Amino acid sequence: MDAEAPMLAADRVSLRFGGVRALTDVSFDVGRGEIFSIIGPNGAGKTSMVNCVSGRYRPTEGRILFGGQDITRIGTSRRAALGIGRTFQNLALFGHMTVLDNIMVGRHHLLRSGFLRGMAYWLGGAQREELAHRREVEEIIDFLEIQHVRKAIAGTLSYGLRKRVELARAVALKPKLILLDEPMAGMNLEEKEDMARFIVDLNEEWGMTVLMIEHDMGVVMDISHRVMVLDFGRRIAAGAPEEVLADEHVKRAYLGEADEVVQDQGEPATA
Numbered sequence: 001m002d003a004e005a006p007m008l009a010a011d012r013v014s015l016r017f018g019g020v021r022a023l024t025d026v027s028f029d030v031g032r033g034e035i036f037s038i039i040g041p042n043g044a045g046k047t048s049m050v051n052c053v054s055g056r057y058r059p060t061e062g063r064i065l066f067g068g069q070d071i072t073r074i075g076t077s078r079r080a081a082l083g084i085g086r087t088f089q090n091l092a093l094f095g096h097m098t099v100l101d102n103i104m105v106g107r108h109h110l111l112r113s114g115f116l117r118g119m120a121y122w123l124g125g126a127q128r129e130e131l132a133h134r135r136e137v138e139e140i141i142d143f144l145e146i147q148h149v150r151k152a153i154a155g156t157l158s159y160g161l162r163k164r165v166e167l168a169r170a171v172a173l174k175p176k177l178i179l180l181d182e183p184m185a186g187m188n189l190e191e192k193e194d195m196a197r198f199i200v201d202l203n204e205e206w207g208m209t210v211l212m213i214e215h216d217m218g219v220v221m222d223i224s225h226r227v228m229v230l231d232f233g234r235r236i237a238a239g240a241p242e243e244v245l246a247d248e249h250v251k252r253a254y255l256g257e258a259d260e261v262v263q264d265q266g267e268p269a270t271a
């Protein structure tokens with residue numbers, strides 16, 4: 001990873017699905033240590049953009065760079081191994097498994113990639129490996145304040161808690177860059193405030209760079225360092241939150257619809 005390069009760069013990314021232009025010529029970069037948000041009306045291309053970063057979609061044109069490395073053509077699991085973690089707009093927890101097991105699923109990738117194994121070998125033995133592993137998982141559980149539900153079946157939890165468990169699972173991969181697609185959708189005010197605090201702490205204390213899609217403008221403006229606005233698949237503005245809010249194009253294209261979009265309802269969990 002090139003220490004000088006931005007954490008993430010999208011270079012003139014376009015994405016088409018048959019006749020639908022989901023993204024047209026979108027460029028942006030996310031600096032190390034930033035909280036960067038993508039906003040825009042429904043269907044603007046936000047999830048498509050994040051899917052191009054995670055590797056779920058491959059851009060029709062343009063490039064995605066991670067730490068200066070061109071990752072446009074590499075698959076999702078290799079991107080995860082490089083340090084890109086994510087949560088989904090629609091919950092993707094294993095509903096029949098416990099919270100703890102759901103978080104452990106996130107760790108398997110680390111064990112397989114030899115990161116923890118190598119460290120444990122150095123410390124001396126499998127028992128140490130297991131201990132280090134558990135300690136880190138418990139640290140994440142503590143951090144996200146889900147100790148009280150660690151043995152609960154994920155599918156039985158409230159929506160807000162399930163979103164938090166999903167975040168825990170993504171954090172368990174120890175990503176350098178975490179992609180959050182509507183982390184607060186369907187939450188009540190208190191749950192949103194908690195989630196916003198977790199994201200800021202992940203960024204400030206855990207050093208994670210955050211790329212977030214969120215419809216709640218209050219939260220976006222509060223915690224983002226920079227914001228990009230998409231409209232009909234095109235970038236119409238980017239900059240500090242106050243600059244973006246003051247942008248005439250943004251006011252016309254997006255804020256006029258704010259009453260509708262802040263009312264976004266969460267989706268039910270899928271097992």
Ligand SMILES: Nc1ncnc2c1ncn2[C@@H]1O[C@H](COP(=O)(O)OP(=O)(O)OP(=O)(O)O)[C@@H](O)[C@H]1O
Nearest residue numbers: 017020021022040041042043044045046047048049
């Ligand atoms: N897999 C797909 N196949 C076909 N069209 C798609 C696919 N994914 C997205 N699209 C289309 O691309 C456009 C952008 O969709 P996208 O989901 O990226 O929007 P969004 O900004 O995330 O919207 P929302 O706020 O509703 O989540 C839409 O017209 C959508 O219908």
Ligand SMILES: [Mg+2]
Nearest residue numbers: 046047048089
């Ligand atoms: Mg979306």
